Amino acid sequence: MHYVSTRGSAPALGFEDVTLAGLASDGGLYVPESWPSFTAADIRALAGLSYVDTAVRVMAPFVAGSLDEDELRGLCEAAYGRFSHQAVTPLVQLDHRNWLLELFHGPTLAFKDVALQLLGQLFERFLSRRDDHLTIVGATSGDTGSAAIDAVAGRAKIDIFMLHPEGRVSDVQRRQMTTVLAPNVYNIAIDGSFDDAQALVKRMFNDTDFSSRFNLSAVNSINWARLMAQVVYYFYAAVRLGAPDRPVAFSVPTGNFGDVFAGYVAAKMGLPVAKLMVATNVNDILHRALADGDYSQGQVQPTATPSMDIQVSSNFERLLFDAGGRDGTALAEQMRGFEATRAMRLTNAQREGAAALFTSARIDADSMTMAMRWAYDGAGQVIDPHSAIGLAAARTLDLDPAVPVVTLATAHAAKFSDAVERATGTRPPLPARVGDLFAREERYAKMPATFEAITAYVAERATPRA
Ligand SMILES: *Cc1c(COP(=O)(O)O)cnc(C)c1O
Numbered sequence: 001m002h003y004v005s006t007r008g009s010a011p012a013l014g015f016e017d018v019t020l021a022g023l024a025s026d027g028g029l030y031v032p033e034s035w036p037s038f039t040a041a042d043i044r045a046l047a048g049l050s051y052v053d054t055a056v057r058v059m060a061p062f063v064a065g066s067l068d069e070d071e072l073r074g075l076c077e078a079a080y081g082r083f084s085h086q087a088v089t090p091l092v093q094l095d096h097r098n099w100l101l102e103l104f105h106g107p108t109l110a111f112k113d114v115a116l117q118l119l120g121q122l123f124e125r126f127l128s129r130r131d132d133h134l135t136i137v138g139a140t141s142g143d144t145g146s147a148a149i150d151a152v153a154g155r156a157k158i159d160i161f162m163l164h165p166e167g168r169v170s171d172v173q174r175r176q177m178t179t180v181l182a183p184n185v186y187n188i189a190i191d192g193s194f195d196d197a198q199a200l201v202k203r204m205f206n207d208t209d210f211s212s213r214f215n216l217s218a219v220n221s222i223n224w225a226r227l228m229a230q231v232v233y234y235f236y237a238a239v240r241l242g243a244p245d246r247p248v249a250f251s252v253p254t255g256n257f258g259d260v261f262a263g264y265v266a267a268k269m270g271l272p273v274a275k276l277m278v279a280t281n282v283n284d285i286l287h288r289a290l291a292d293g294d295y296s297q298g299q300v301q302p303t304a305t306p307s308m309d310i311q312v313s314s315n316f317e318r319l320l321f322d323a324g325g326r327d328g329t330a331l332a333e334q335m336r337g338f339e340a341t342r343a344m345r346l347t348n349a350q351r352e353g354a355a356a357l358f359t360s361a362r363i364d365a366d367s368m369t370m371a372m373r374w375a376y377d378g379a380g381q382v383i384d385p386h387s388a389i390g391l392a393a394a395r396t397l398d399l400d401p402a403v404p405v406v407t408l409a410t411a412h413a414a415k416f417s418d419a420v421e422r423a424t425g426t427r428p429p430l431p432a433r434v435g436d437l438f439a440r441e442e443r444y445a446k447m448p449a450t451f452e453a454i455t456a457y458v459a460e461r462a463t464p465r466a
Helices: 015-021 040-044 051-063 069-080 112-130 143-152 171-178 194-206 208-213 224-240 258-268 285-292 316-323 328-341 348-355 365-379 385-394 413-424 451-461
Strands: 002-005 030-032 091-093 098-102 134-139 158-165 185-191 248-253 273-280 294-296 343-345 358-362 405-409 445-448
Touching (some): 015 112, 030 316, 051 069, 051 224, 069 112, 098 224, 112 143, 112 158, 112 224, 134 143, 143 171, 158 194, 171 185, 171 413, 185 194, 194 208, 194 451, 224 248, 224 258, 248 385, 258 273, 258 316, 273 385, 285 294, 316 328, 316 348, 358 385, 365 385, 365 413, 385 405, 445 451
Parallel strands (some): 098 405, 134 158, 158 185, 248 273, 248 405, 273 358
Antiparallel strands (some): 002 030, 294 343
16 A cells, blocks of 8 residues: 655655654655545454454555554554453443444543554554664643553653643643653653643754654654554444444544544445534634635634644645545645645535535534533433533434434543533542552653753653664
């Protein structure tokens, strides 16, 4: 399988190179040069398979040429063996048509584990083949940092430096990062905001000398391998609800458009997806883009769903490319316009291509709270605020009543216990596997938010390339 850039001028690469590169050299994102296609019989044959067996079937075409099936199986077993539920991503029924797909049974209690646990395995395999070393640098406002640290802690050939804004992540989120004492993990609390942290990281990547000396890599959701890992659970859930003989709709709480784009990929591969609901909070750039063609950046408003407080959705570019006819040169021009003015209109082709499968809803704090109460009162399910945004949007879908609607539950309620308690009156306890989080030793550096201080710290500790 070869991958092409959404901006048309970077070289096509195989899966191994795409995984290690992250972003394409022309500033675009990698997508497969064509979508693998599953027949109804192929999908029917997934019935009854375990999560790992499903993962191997669904991902095999994407990794062809880089990993054989046995290697892929070994990596999946290592990644998903760390989940606390035997089904890895179990379905829970809420009423006669609504279901939750629980994606939070990984080590850090958020759906990002599903992709990052596999990415950690892939990095290690590919780096040892090449005898190369990687320095991961990232900024986090919570979930990504802990999931990435857990995925690479203790791995040879990788160091990870994670910046977080001091005092602005929750205690659970901070401790999930700072109590990992592996020697290749460096947490840095900066005296500044998340945007300051992000700006520092961007500057490090733009410093080409620094970046190539330490082989810097990012783990944000622009990495194709992350999206690929997320395609699996759409198949896994739909097959359990009757696919390929019965279409299924999905509602996805969305920020960077990674998770819901994986649903689009599943549909392109032949899974009968009736609709993909893009559920946003009041930071609604994606809702405006899909409803009116208006992709213009607003001010980020902080909400109870911080992982969706986003005003630029990096993976949306992949949809614009594919739905708009795969014209990389035209898209590069359109994205340059957006980067200059922070606004753009979708083309008619992009709008029509997206409308065939996607719909969207903007969910405010009241509707989110009502969805949490509805799940608790009607089905005894305590859900987190992000999942509640998805569920509130799911309940606005106007579809054939025979189509089951699956809401992706992206975080464990205990990660956001204050908001959950306000809505439902119950405070969800941390699950046993992270129960001693508050007794563990923490280790992190505190630093001013200056480029000089951070780069000196990284340069002293990271492994330069041979
Ligand atoms: C990251 C995240 C999201 C948003 O996922 P995207 O792939 O960025 O759309 C939703 N909910 C939770 C809990 C998250 O951590």
